[in-house]
Amino acid sequence: MIRFENVSVSYDGAEHAALSGIDLTVPEGELCLLVGPSGVGKSTLLGTVSGLVPHFTGGTLRGRVTVAGRDTRTHRPRELADVVGTVGQDPLAHFVTDTVEDELAYGMESLGVPPATMRRRVEETLDLLGLAGLRDRPIATLSGGQRQRVAIGSVLTAHPKVLVLDEPTSALDPAAAEEVLAVLQRLVHDLGTTVLLAEHRLERVVQYADQVILLPGPGAAPVVGDPTEIMAVSPVHPPVVALGRIAGWSPPPLSVRDARRKAASLRERLAPLTPPVPKAVAMTKDAASVTGLSVRHDRVPALRDVELSVRAGETVALMGRNGAGKSTLLRTLVGMHVPDRGAVRVGGVEPRRTSPRELLRHVGLVPQEPRDLLYADTVAAECAAADHDAQAAPGTCRALVSGLLPDVADDTHPRDLSEGQRLALALAVVLTARPPLLLLDEPTRGLDYAAKARLVEILRGLAGQGHAIVLATHDVELAAELAHRVVILAEGEVVADGPTAEVVVSSPAFAPQVAKVLAPQPWLTVPQVRDALEGA
Structure with a gap:
């Protein structure tokens, strides 16, 4: 369904290519998960599928990307809209209407879908994503997670053959994330939709993937394979995989259920030990x-x-x-x-x-939308302005940025950063005032x-x-x-x-993976388990 043939993407003035040597295939009717550290080009790769790269973002695309036989170099995004549905990291940038129901219908209107079909698909999507109670709400009044679901819904109503999703569960609560992933699975298994998604919260999604594409670093060739094989070597992996590495489980588990089946011996080793008590x-x-x-x-x-x-x-x-x-x-x-x-x-x-x-x-607030705090043309200018506003020593903000984002250059424009990198920059700006x-x-x-x-x-x-x-x-x-x-x-x-341990362990929706695997023992995190075993 999606074919990358020796694809590279570079931007003027950038030290390294955003993508280099991408040569792979995403089969029809599979859920393919794109993983890798922040800033390695995941969003750029997704953009090449929808035609946003290079037609909208600029840059130079070498090689060839085809979707359902259409070459994205010669087909602009609007000419791919009936085949590819895209939801980016920023839902606000996606909306063109004022209310939830209008937004769900807008894409179908653009494609000339008959009114009766539009009405049926809107109702189906409202139910699928739990949005029925919000149908008449202005989008401006919704929470970030609700906006995320509306953005996904507006794409689903057009029934595209390919769904491209960038961090689709990033703003969702655990229950809403499960609902969205259940919808994606249904589309893949029942309708044969091809789903390509990038996600950092791998604990939510990796167990559902048919294939994983790992981008190890900027410009590096991807590693493609079965989720279990890739997670065994991936530098980014969910807590349950990290727990499996500590315990020596091979292959590593991808879900809480798989881990619990292997955890009996680990529970025995941990039984005489106790987690550290948080400092009062x-x-x-x-x-x-x-x-x-x-x-x-x-x-x-x-x-x-x-x-x-x-x-x-x-x-x-x-x-x-x-x-x-x-x-x-x-x-x-x-x-x-x-x-x-x-x-x-x-x-x-x-x-x-x-x-x-x-x-x-x-008091200082880092909002959900980091762009609300960023207005300068470069990272260096943002840092200098933050130092001035906070009356801090020159270099204070830049040191904080380097602590969070070691590889970001001073002359990088904030709009060229990934969503996570912009958030880290906004955090550094606020932290400068301490x-x-x-x-x-x-x-x-x-x-x-x-x-x-x-x-x-x-x-x-x-x-x-x-x-x-x-x-x-x-x-x-x-x-x-x-x-x-x-x-x-x-x-x-x-x-x-x-206290955290009491509240999260008593709530299945808010318990971390380690707590679910090792229950009823009171362990919450991988570092707790690792430190206890090393000190035993």
Whole structure:
């Protein structure tokens, strides 16, 4: 269905080719998973399938890419629209209408689908993706995860032969991610749709893949094969594979079910050992306090009577399904929403009554959309502006960027970075001011496992220095690794608030892979298991 023949892509001024020597085939009716570290060209490879590369993004494409027999060099994206459906990393860039139902219908209108067929397909897609309750909602009022599902749905309604998806579950809660992956499997198995997707959260998807394409590094030739074979050697792999490597399981398991079948001996080795207890937060000073907080968006309740306090040095993970109110709570803490009722204080001040320059001394927010914070033409200019605004020593922001993104050059334009790289740059910009309270909205979206590990170390260091951190995240592995407490929101209300180990282990939806494999033992992460075995 998709054929790459000695494909290379390069951009003017770039030190290395974005892709080099790609020669492979994606068969019809298979789910093919594209993996590799951030910045190795996964999004570029996907773009060559839809014709966005080079017709829209520019650059030089050498070699040949054919989709259902059509050469993407001679067919522009609109001439491939009936064959290829594409969902990029940024759902907002995908939308052309105002409401959910209109967006689902728009692509079919462009293709001239009969009205009766359009109506039936819209209803089918609303049900498939759990969007029926949102059909009349303005897209601007949706959460990031809800927008992601609408973007996927708008592509599905056209019934393309090939689906190209870039980080399709990155903004979805675990349950919504499972729903989307179930839909993709149904399309592959029942309708013969070919699915090519790139994803960093491999724990969600690798067990469903028929084939894996590994891009090991910039310009390196891909490694293609069975998921088990590739995961045995891949530098990026889910926690269950890392656990299998520690335990010496061969071949490595790809799912929790496979791992549990092999885990009896590992449980025996771990039985006399105990996981390390997270260091208690010594400080008692509140970095933020929320009392009886209620917030509405138009007439829709977003938060209801929320009570929350965050101490200096404490890391709190906000979790819950898409639309539960996590982002609204973070934005209220920086004064972007006016409470209907209740009180909000950050560092002793009320955010809505405090000037932005003064508020920067108390709190910093890294939003879901990093482009909201980035406006300069180069990474170096962004860093220089961040140092100036924060009155920090020159080079402070650049050092943070290097810690998160070791290979990004100073003269790189932020728009040329991947979604994960832009997020890391925005994080560095906010961290430059070293705010006592740091708010992060989906901070691992688009980050590979290595970048996530670097982020964890930076955030741990900040918490150790007394900074309070609040993460709104669907990444259960991040919460298990980093958070002292987990707060779960549902329909704008706090339904759970307690130590991480207690909250996530008691919830099948929010338990990390290691906890599921080794239950009922209280292990949460691969580093916990590794350190315990090495010290035994």
